Amino acid sequence: NDFDQLVDVKNGFISREIFVNADIYRQELDKVFTRAWLLVGHESLVPNPGDFYTSRMGDESVILCRDKAGEIHVFLNSCRHRGMKVCRYEQGNTSLFTCPYHSWTYTTDGKLQGVPLHRTLYDGVLDREANSLVSVAKLCNYKGSIWATWDKDAPDFHTYLGDAKIHLDQALDCRDGREGGSEVIGVHKWVFPANWKFAAENFLGDTYHNPSHRSVDLIGIGPSAAAGKKGRRDDELEKAKHVWISFPGGHGVHSAIQPEANEYIESFLDNPILEKYFRHCFEERKRRLGEQARLLPFVGTIFPNTSYHGRQPRGLCAWHPHSPTSTEGWRFFLVDKDAPQEAKDYLRHYYMRYSGPAGMTEQDDMENWLYATAASTGTIARRHPFNYQQSMGAYVTDHPLGGEVSTQVTEQIARGFYRRWTTYMQGGDWNELLGSPASNRQAAE
Ligand code: FES
Known part of the structure; x- marks a missing residue:
């Protein structure tokens, strides 16, 4: 297969073959999953x-x-x-x-x-x-999360993460890992009939799909929202400046930057234990992170198949491939180890309501991935590539957060992900896989 033709990021077209073709899937296992962290x-x-x-x-x-x-x-x-x-x-x-x-x-x-x-x-x-x-x-034991690679020549995990680090950090430990640490309070595992890349791409920062979650918005199930009302999270996110970032290693994130250090908004007035705990988290985070506390990590994918939720429901997702059209999703839900049991229980219930196979948002997402996969396996459908032309060129490369930073919803992150996927499929060396400026230039030419 000529992967440069299948993945034409310059013009914004990607063949459906890479989502359904059994031969390409076998090559992915060999060339991507035996090398990446x-x-x-x-x-x-x-x-x-x-x-x-x-x-x-x-x-x-x-x-x-x-x-x-x-x-x-x-x-x-x-x-x-x-x-x-x-x-x-x-x-x-x-x-x-x-x-x-x-x-x-x-x-x-x-x-x-x-x-x-x-x-x-x-x-x-x-x-x-x-x-x-x-x-x-x-x-690598990275803030409690365990990562591994089969490639002895792979760079260390910190190098592999690059500038995506500070976004993932806050998902792993909202208090920056210096106190107590995190623990997994449950793992959801389920198999769904879709290609693993649909899930990985969804978490790269595809906020364009928000209409899929309209029912969630309508009933208001955010961590501090009552039915029909907005919560603390909505308020923070509305004021913040959103950024979508494509990193050279193929990772992508959607985060938000608050214009100024904000104040805690009382959110759990009917429950003093929760109110005290979440206020403590807010203040500790601000004290420890300083200016960086203005960064609100939302979602992201660490290439190739690990995604995270940086805010509640805080946790990691692994999209394990089973076949070109079947994936096993795992969600590791995280809480602060030293949180009061009442806060852990509250968050566990919230996580189950919001995410995972029975959660409202995941059900919305899976419906899209399942039908898109099924509708892309036919002879005629496979002749027509997917369109990835959104926000072409609308990014800067000199932003302090690194990578290619866009301030509008963009498929630049997906283009970056598939550009790096192509490098792996073509057997690129680690210099190319980490996205040296030279290799990115070549890919764009
Ligand atoms: Fe393990 Fe024989 S002892 S397969």
């Missing part, structure tokens, strides 16, 4: 030695595990003997992973330990080191 989970899912949580990288099962010494690892969930899953549970605690097929056992740091009839059948010389569980090449 992928979200695996969160440290709070494995708090104690021996704790494990099975996750996914691309379409493969992996085990996130904390070993006896407390160190976190990520392994391929496949036995080195005949490939059986060594862990068939979603989460738990163990001292050994015992393969159900022929009972090879692996320690929690991935080492092959037990081999039945080792002396008799293997002359006692089977190389245990070489037959340990396959480990990721690099792993």
